[in-house]
Amino acid sequence: xxxxxxxxxxxxxxxxxxxxxxxxxENFTGKRLGxxxxxxxxxxxxxxxxxxxxxxxxxxxxxxxIDGIGLKKILSKWGVGNKTGVRRRKSVAGxxxxxFTSQINVAITKQGSKNLEEAFPKKKDG
Numbered sequence: 127x128x129x130x131x132x133x134x135x136x137x138x139x140x141x142x143x144x145x146x147x148x149x150x151x152e153n154f155t156g157k158r159l160g161x162x163x164x165x166x167x168x169x170x171x172x173x174x175x176x177x178x179x180x181x182x183x184x185x186x187x188x189x190x191x192i193d194g195i196g197l198k199k200i201l202s203k204w205g206v207g208n209k210t211g212v213r214r215r216k217s218v219a220g221x222x223x224x225x226f227t228s229q230i231n232v233a234i235t236k237q238g239s240k241n242l243e244e245a246f247p248k249k250k251d252g
Contacts, residue, residue, distance in 0.1 A: 131229075133242070136235075142242055157177055162174055183226045188221055
């Protein structure tokens with residue numbers, strides 16, 4: 127299964143994506159939303175980032191307040207399209223990254239010496 131890493135550069139306002147290899151994914155496995163980590167294992171020496179979110183393999187979003195891995199059903203009154211005070215049953219993924227995670231979102235907290243544009247060159251259509 128393909129796992130995509132989306133890196134949000136808070137200084138430049140741009141996002142960059144990368145498909146993770148199995149070895150790179152093992153460095154994320156077991157980490158929780160909100161954790162800080164060094165990004166040198168994906169080729170970004172000197173960079174560190176905070177895991178801000180992600181998606182389960184079904185596309186279900188991860189929530190920071192739900193412990194564990196896998197899908198959980200919750201009764202929520204917050205979310206897109208909810209009227210004030212209306213509670214709805216929703217499926218959400220837990221806050222721990224596993225082999226079933228399909229996307230991981232990371233926000234840069236410490237800049238390194240290498241520019242992100244160099245690390246993630248634009249692909250030319252052709």
